[in-house]
Amino acid sequence: MTPLLEVEDVQITYRPHRGLVSRLIRALRSDTTEPVPAVRDASFTINPGETVALVGESGSGKTTLARSIAGLIPPQQGRLRFDGTDVTRPVHRRSPELLRHIQYVFQNPASSLNPRRKVRYNLGRTLDVFFDLSKAERRDRMAELLSNVHLDPGYIDRYPPQLSGGEAQRVAIAQALAAEPKLILCDEILSALDVSVQNNILELLRELQASTDVAYLFIAHDLAVVRWLADRVVVLYHGRIVEQGTVEEIFTPPHHPYTALLLDSIPGKGEHQVSAQAEDASTAGAAPDAGCAFEPRCHHRIAGVCEVDDPPRLHDSETHDVLCHLSAAQRAPLQIRAAAGAAAVTSAEET
């Protein structure tokens, strides 16, 4: 099967402002430091009908990667292929067909919607651009889309600022669904939703996938949701894919040390996130110039190796790879308390 989307060795760097003044200042200060890439050497695929979750901490490059797939920011390096053809080009040079088939629900729902136009216009526009519908079909389709995201028909006449956070997010989701795309880039689309609406939207995404074979790139920080929805998971750390594999492979050891930390920090009941709390605040964030980016925070680093050499990409299995100096056997004992945390959440339900 040809993958729906192939991301190959993508590297993306944000250039600092290149205004004349700032260029002059940089020249005068002989500031030649190259900006650090926000994403580097990213390679992964998404198959039709598949959900690939993209996880990683704030600032790790998740949105950047999604933006480049949508053609909103050019990669300096690497290739993007969609349905077998090269699509490494900006959004204004993409065909209407391609634009329709890659939909993007932004992290900030407000930016998907035109605040000055009613929901009617915001949804209708997508339908008008991609489909040739009669007036009645158009009206029915809009009503259907709203009910899909559990908003009653009255919302059609609201302006986006008249919506609550979660309602705006749902309209943005409906807008993406309206295009009937092959791939939806979902950037934290559940973040403004409470659990019951969340569960309903998740069910909707699954049903749509079953009936239309749509694929999702699902950016999320809620690992419980990821575990439930995703087929595969890609873990980003400081712009690099440090681990990717099937959901089972990601959620069961051996883990990459960063994934272990991530799983460990799931808010549980009462007991506080041990490792996140114990971490020295000064180490999080800045990545070292050489060696493994996670090395300053890694409890398993090999002195003399990890801070010097770039870690190799190890293939634990055909579907599972890990960017680390530790072999699978060395990583196997990495104990995570995620299981304990999860059990604690369960007990809340049992009371």
Added chain:
Amino acid sequence: MTGAAMAGAATDDAAVNGSTDGAEALVRVDDLTVDYRNDDEWVSVVKNVSFEIGRGETLGLAGESGCGKTTTALAMFGYHKPGSRVAGGRVTFDGRDLLGLSDRQMQPIRGARISLVPQNPASTLTPSMKVGRQVVETLESHGVSSGRDAMERTVELFGQVGLPEPAEIARRYPHQLSGGQQQRVVIAIAIACRPDLIVLDEPTTALDVTTQARLLDLLTHIKDESGMSALYVSHNLGVLEQICDRVAVMYAGELIEIAPTAELFNRPRHPYTRGLIAAVPRVEAEHAGTEKLRGLLRRDDLPDGCGFAPRCTYSRPECFTDSQRLDEIEPSHHVACWRVGDIEAGTP
């Protein structure tokens, strides 16, 4: 319009709801009702809400999307959205009626004594100004510090909220930051002046668990150190459980349960609260499923009585017609459900 003029409806009972054990509370909300204009009629989206926030206390506010959390939180800031009105009630902050104050009178209070982290943080940042400068301006305008001091303080704040390379981030424009980084800049601005009350509306939604944990620690630390009070709006029950002293639950514009955190999570009494807690997704493979909470909140289908009745497994015909009021069923535990006794016994 002044809220005070409309406050006639506030009853003495209201003061009891969610009281904070005697000591004069920092914030008192009495019988607050807020309307929005839809087409040509006013619709109440927050109805007779009353609660208190004690000094140094963190109160959590939970509830389904669209139930009125943001509207309630904004009232705390003495300000509401265009096309809305305070139809009744009072919000008292440190003895002053906030809803009676003009924007001018609110100015010295906002940011210095009460600060807000809104649900969509990016909207409060000025796109054309470097983020460091925006913090400096807050510090200077409230006379906290100025010049080089203010910049140093800014970098320190950025470090505290877990922004990597804080000095470098300070020189960026908002659009050059990731979603979670913008969120943290807004939190840094909100805590910059060490306010007496911070109102946080879904402040960690865009943050991964590790970053979130760091922020929760920071907020707890500030609270311990400076006695700051907080109103923390979130649909993430795990977070509320971790940092709140008490938690209030809203449904369709009304407060339906309020209790100390451990009590609420260990013994939720309102059928909606029970469903909400049961619906939390868990990490182990099986999905929490939706059957624990039937359906969704529909505002076009609200009965006169209890708003939750159409979805409630315990509802009786009376539930659809008789409105419910918050009753103290145990010390500090208030529930708005007349069948609370049967629920305890487990008879649906």
